[in-house]
Amino acid sequence: MPEPASGLDNPCRKREAKPGPSGALRCLALPAGLLLFLWCGAIAVAVAFSQHDVRAAYLFNFASFIQWSSPTLPERRDAFRYCVTDPGSPVAFALKALVREESSDGKPLLVELRSDPSRLGSCHILYLGEDAPAASAAWLREAAARGVLTVGDNEAFIARGGMVALLLQDRRIVPMIHVERLRKAGLAASSKLLRFARLVNEP
């Protein structure tokens, strides 16, 4: 068994900082590459983030790219709250690490668990991931009525009444935004976000 590379410290790996050949030959590797791959395991390993980490990074960014124009509710004044229904989800976990010691407009960023839709009042963003509750319709209704941005993972989430979906498309995470639902909930996405996102306008 060859020696495994250990990340940054491996001399083999440091060579990787230079750009390698690309273009037509890209991704032509054959399964036989397995042997070569094993032989010098550090070769040609590049960036591929976990999709959950990327989704969490979007959620982190939404604090600055969404405006909550509705009159600020007293329970939202003390902090910017991300609410999740499954604190064990990988997205929630990454988000907790991202918001640690961060603030938005001088308010701390918090990730909190909600197990009942009636307790959404203090949330700014509600993230309903893969394991969203069966009654997500109730959650979405309640969140919209209270001006909470709802974020999910797939188009079905938009079809069910959600506002933003963080879609996995061609190995990238792309936001899909239902502009009208945001407007009705008293929310506005920044022009920069709207420029890059996929927009949905049908009711």
Next chain:
Amino acid sequence: MRNHKNRPASDVRSGRLWATRALLGLLFCCHQANADPDPLSTLKSLPLEELMRVEVSIVNKAPLALADSPAAVHVITSRQISQSAAENIPDLLRMVPGLSVAQIDANKWAVTSRGFNNELANKLLVMIDGRSVYTPLFSGTFWGINDLLLEDVERIEVIRGPGASVWGANAVNGVINIITKNAADTTGTLLSASLGSEQRQGGARVGGALPDNGHYRVYAKYRNQDDSEFVGGGDASDHWDDARGGFRLDWRRGANTFQLQGDAYRGDFGDSLPVLDMAPPDFSRVLNDHLDVAGSNLLLRWGRQQAPGIDSEFQAYLDYSHRQQWIIEESRKTLDLSYQQRRTNPCGNQLVWGLNYRFGMDHLPDGDTARGQLHFFTPKRRQDQLFSTFAQYDHPLLAERLWLTLGSKLEHNDYSGFEVQPSVRLRWKPGADSLLWAALSRAVRTPSRAEHDTLFPLFIIDEGPPPTLLTLVGNRDFKAEELLAWEVGYRFRPRPDLAYDLALFYNDYDQLQTLEPAGFIPLPVGFPAIGALVEPANQLRGDVYGLELEVNWSPTSDLSLQASYSFLEMELHAKAGSLDPLPEINEGFSPEQQFGLLASYQLSDRLALHVWTKYTDRLPRLEIDAYVQMDSSLQWNLSPVTSVTLGGRNLLHRDQQQFSSGVVPSAIEREFFIRLVHRYPG
């Protein structure tokens, strides 16, 4: 975990590496971006437009990845666990499409996938947080002693079919991974209590934060269960109670995660069994035995994201178990060390490889022959070592469409020597909503300690005089049972609310176990008795085929339905020369057909109804007719912190025999319960 930090990289070496890099770059050419040790801080610093460009790895350890995996996989989520009527792990597993789960008596279950069911179904590997709970003594899992605070279970992953190329020997017909929550997700205090007509349980857990991004939890749980009923009447004396407690600590520091956890349990399980007695004419009596079981374990795991696309994991655990009962006394200590590394690149290539070492030592004292307690192991103490390594390589043949996965496990064990367990898998995505996969895998079930080393009288076959006891004797030449499995599967999600999952398999087994006559010996029982010896031999082959279909449909956002159907056909053939009178006995232990329906209905924001029902085909060998069973529960969230669940299990019959492993079979009784869960936020 090797540290290369101080290794001098000579010019010659660097030059050679660069040449290699240039050569391989042609084959394997994905450019390297900024190698930040913590991917989250990299992502945090990216502007929005860059975030949209970063590539994500498709394969990871999350449940989502399982939905894309080229294998027959089903996941039970924590939400399903909290809402179901199940209060132990086997009851939860009954919900899994295609799995065969039968309760034998109050404290024994037979659980398997794709045939060969038994109390110790030996072709299903079971792990809790990466720790094997499969016993090497008899091969199989003692479900009664493996329990957890179910509120702490994050998910249960069930793989039907072989998983040996990654998980190793004994992952022949399936793998079950029970995964508990990170301590960061179990902060605060939880109290749960369940009061039922057959069973009582109480559990408590306290969790909170520790300095330096750490979290902890501590839990304790007690269970108490009444007797089941003998078929034909009478209590089966199989009541039991057990208590367990444990802890888990988790830290996340930059790109490193640390996990330290441990559990300890003690239980007293009733059992009634026929035992040898010195008094003629029967030389046999029914004994109400007590099984004392105790055990503890400690597990350490260190995960590290070395760079974007490279993560590794080191795991070490110690496990101790002791069981004392009339028919056996066993103490076992296990040390297991493993290392695993996963590398992914943007082309979609992924390599996972790992090393594992396991050391086990056991003590199996002889029974007290003066009391007719007959069990002998030679040697009484044994130390065994297991070395293994695996590699799995996932390669896209057509971008975003077709992938090839090659993998193999190579291991050496002290019973059957070297075992190679390779697997080839293809997965094809004709469209975004469908996945077609095919797999060809080899897996083995390695010999158990009992199959090699025991002398174990089973039952009286002739009252004599002198009485003759059918006696199992170990056979050191007994080899591993082998499987070559052909599988295809199709997953299709035509609409967001509708999904189909179909798996077809053909399992070609060879070297399956038979019991062959091996002569007669006098037995050391204090009076004239003869042992008619039978020894395990690899004299059976088998063709097993079947299908498993699962349909998930959510007609409204408040209602979700899961329907399943499975079909299984087993054909076992003794080889020429076999003298086993019942070589095909296993054909009749697993149902040919099963239908299941699981419905979850959210009646209001606070009220949820769950109904699970299953049709199980007849078990001809056990003379059990086809039956339908139903569990149901109504969960009412009184407040965000308190929930009450009213439910029932086995609702359709006053009692129902599901399996049998003893002379007098037990029936499982209908049961009602109320469960209270209260959480104080942390």
